[in-house]
Amino acid sequence: MATKASRAAARLMISPAVLLLLGWMIVPLALTLYFSFLRYNLITPGAHPFVGWENYYWFVTDPSFKVAMVNTLQLVGGVLLITVVGGVIFALLLDLPMFGQGIIRIMVIAPFFVMPTVSALVWKNMLMNPVNGIFGQIAKAFGFQPIDFMGQIPLLSIILIVSWQWLPFATLILFTAMQSLDREQLEAAEMDGARWPSRFIYIVLPHLSRAITVVILIQTIFLLSVFAEILVTTNGGPGTASTNLTYLIYVSSLLQFDVGMGSAGGVIAIILANIVAIFLMRMIGKNLDA
Amino acid sequence: MGRIILDKVTKSFGEVEVIPPLDLEIDDGEFVVFVGPSGCGKSTLLRLIAGLEDVSGGHISIDGKDATEIPPAKRGLAMVFQSYALYPHMSVRKNIAFPLRMAGLDKAEQEKRVMQAAEVLNLTDYLDRRPGQLSGGQRQRVAIGRAIVREPAAFLFDEPLSNLDAALRVGMRLEISELHKRLATTMIYVTHDQVEAMTMADKIVVLQAGVIEQVGSPLELYQRPRNTFVAGFIGSPKMNLIGGAEAEKMGAATIGIRPEHIEISDTEGTWKGRVGVSEHLGSDTFFHVQTEASPEPITVRTTGEKALEYGQDVFLTPRPEHLHRFDAAGLRIE
Ligand SMILES: Nc1ncnc2c1ncn2[C@@H]1O[C@H](COP(=O)(O)OP(=O)(O)OP(=O)(O)O)[C@@H](O)[C@H]1O
Ligand SMILES: [Mg+2]
Numbered sequence: 001m002a003t004k005a006s007r008a009a010a011r012l013m014i015s016p017a018v019l020l021l022l023g024w025m026i027v028p029l030a031l032t033l034y035f036s037f038l039r040y041n042l043i044t045p046g047a048h049p050f051v052g053w054e055n056y057y058w059f060v061t062d063p064s065f066k067v068a069m070v071n072t073l074q075l076v077g078g079v080l081l082i083t084v085v086g087g088v089i090f091a092l093l094l095d096l097p098m099f100g101q102g103i104i105r106i107m108v109i110a111p112f113f114v115m116p117t118v119s120a121l122v123w124k125n126m127l128m129n130p131v132n133g134i135f136g137q138i139a140k141a142f143g144f145q146p147i148d149f150m151g152q153i154p155l156l157s158i159i160l161i162v163s164w165q166w167l168p169f170a171t172l173i174l175f176t177a178m179q180s181l182d183r184e185q186l187e188a189a190e191m192d193g194a195r196w197p198s199r200f201i202y203i204v205l206p207h208l209s210r211a212i213t214v215v216i217l218i219q220t221i222f223l224l225s226v227f228a229e230i231l232v233t234t235n236g237g238p239g240t241a242s243t244n245l246t247y248l249i250y251v252s253s254l255l256q257f258d259v260g261m262g263s264a265g266g267v268i269a270i271i272l273a274n275i276v277a278i279f280l281m282r283m284i285g286k287n288l289d290a
Numbered sequence: 291m292g293r294i295i296l297d298k299v300t301k302s303f304g305e306v307e308v309i310p311p312l313d314l315e316i317d318d319g320e321f322v323v324f325v326g327p328s329g330c331g332k333s334t335l336l337r338l339i340a341g342l343e344d345v346s347g348g349h350i351s352i353d354g355k356d357a358t359e360i361p362p363a364k365r366g367l368a369m370v371f372q373s374y375a376l377y378p379h380m381s382v383r384k385n386i387a388f389p390l391r392m393a394g395l396d397k398a399e400q401e402k403r404v405m406q407a408a409e410v411l412n413l414t415d416y417l418d419r420r421p422g423q424l425s426g427g428q429r430q431r432v433a434i435g436r437a438i439v440r441e442p443a444a445f446l447f448d449e450p451l452s453n454l455d456a457a458l459r460v461g462m463r464l465e466i467s468e469l470h471k472r473l474a475t476t477m478i479y480v481t482h483d484q485v486e487a488m489t490m491a492d493k494i495v496v497l498q499a500g501v502i503e504q505v506g507s508p509l510e511l512y513q514r515p516r517n518t519f520v521a522g523f524i525g526s527p528k529m530n531l532i533g534g535a536e537a538e539k540m541g542a543a544t545i546g547i548r549p550e551h552i553e554i555s556d557t558e559g560t561w562k563g564r565v566g567v568s569e570h571l572g573s574d575t576f577f578h579v580q581t582e583a584s585p586e587p588i589t590v591r592t593t594g595e596k597a598l599e600y601g602q603d604v605f606l607t608p609r610p611e612h613l614h615r616f617d618a619a620g621l622r623i624e
Pocket of ligand 1: 292303327328329330331332333334335
């Protein structure tokens with residue numbers, strides 16, 4: 001498929017887009033890098049002296065940095081787990097012949113069209129509020145103490161909200177993959193004596209593995225920068241219990257007006273994201289070029 | 291071993307009855323071919339026997355046991371699908387071993403049986419490849435390998451050769467026949483290629499719209515078709531079926547004569563006609579002759595050396611001992 005000539009032509013063809021994207025990224029990146037080496041606080045006007053690695057030092061040694069890192073990983077990992085497992089289950093269910101299939105499929109996709117801020121607010125006020133929320137009411141109806149989601153389990157609550165938003169995406173991709181599974185393969189496995197669990201493990205899962213890889217790669221990139229859901233629900237709190245890296249950067253630069261520190265955090269986030277991306281590509285990217 | 295009996299089996303998809311009540315007996319070790327036009331229910335019948343579809347009525351028994359309610363895996367049958375249905379992410383070795391693995395055989399026994407099957411099918415060099423790295427014929431053999439390792443009571447083939455090119459098809463046809471001779475296991479084979487049907491079968495089942503038109507050995511079907519459908523379906527090129535006045539002269543509604551049973555002459559004969567298209571196959575030549583006897587041109591088969599001009603006048607004479615006569619309902623008159 002790929003001759004030398006066709007590869008060269010392909011490079012030439014995509015170069016304008018690549019250059020445009022590069023310029024688009026390079027300018028803000030360069031500015032961030034530049035600011036990250038300055039002492040630049042919006043509250044203290046005057047000169048912005050060059051201070052070397054100082055901003056980085058203070059950002060990394062701040063106790064909330066470590067918490068934010070752990071929270072970020074938990075958030076990404078938790079949402080990935082829920083959406084991939086849930087997505088596979090939904091894909092299997094949607095694949096069954098049932099009444100009102102079209103409508104159900106659209107309904108499953110619907111959460112993806114709701115803006116993150118809106119859905120987070122709905123979850124916070126309508127569902128998870130301990131006094132007025134539906135979960136609280138249900139708990140009370142059964143005589144339990146309602147859970148204060150945002151106070152007691154803030155990170156888990158955010159994981160649930162974000163999972164709810166991303167489940168449709170995972171479902172959609174996995175469902176499409178599911179539909180491309182050759183029915184005769186399943187029948188052959190059935191004739192070969194494979195029961196349902198074996199058919200799932202040996203036929204369905206390997207068939208879905210490529211789609212699962214795509215889901216994990218794409219979602220990780222977006223989940224590393226979850227922000228709106230935290231801003232409108234817990235504000236990173238209580239304390240720093242639900243602060244992720246993105247939110248910590250926001251706190252430094254826009255709540256503490258420390259542009260230098262925020263930029264340093266931004267650069268660290270970029271580096272981390274790239275490490276994760278390379279790591280992921282290495283680990284599961286193999287699946288893609290089979 | 292592999293005696294399969296269908297007793298008044300029916301199948302409907304919703305309102306549509308695809309198979310009206312159908313009886314059929316398949317003896318142990320027999321090679322049975324289902325033929326019929328597209329959509330007549332061959333695959334459905336095979337899937338009913340395999341257990342991949344539930345019957346709407348009637349009973350299927352395998353080796354004397356009622357298998358109607360038994361799930362496919364327990365029927366002891368192996369199926370080779372038209373698309374091969376190999377597992378793409380497993381090596382050839384794993385593909386062939388899959389049924390054994392599901393049956394819980396130990397590793398050494400699995401390996402032994404896989405090697406045996408691979409030797410029979412000339413697959414030993416390909417055991418570590420994925421199905422995607424094989425040619426069509428090799429994939430076909432892997433699918434057969436996966437079927438034979440289970441040592442099933444019967445093999446079911448659903449148009450296994452239809453994805454192969456003509457040369458490979460001839461080769462695989464021989465290999466499957468060879469395999470049948472060697473294993474002496476019952477085989478049920480679906481095809482709409484009548485050369486496959488004629489050459490491979492011990493017994494041919496001709497189906498039309500879910501109804502069995504005739505069951506018999508290839509030669510029986512060729513020599514004594516029970517009705518006009520079988521007469522027209524078996525044999526290539528098709529039997530000439532002539533209605534109208536010519537048939538009435540012989541006391542039938544329709545008469546049939548195969549192309550190879552007609553004499554062609556420049557000077558005299560029963561039917562006068564004019565040569566249309568001629569098809570030269572080398573060994574044979576087919577002439578399509580327009581006569582007064584029927585509105586359709588009559589096909590005549592001669593040796594390859596015979597040459598006639600387009601538009602030339604000729605005379606055709608059917609050999610009386612090979613004439614088939616059918617009544618108004620299309621049934622054979624003896
Ligand atoms: N799942 C199904 N639902 C409804 N109708 C079906 C289903 N499967 C098959 N049919 C119908 O049953 C009839 C027989 O189909 P079948 O696949 O057995 O034909 P076939 O003889 O194998 O044809 P071909 O030679 O084209 O493979 C067809 O008219 C088909 O439309
Ligand atoms: Mg078919």
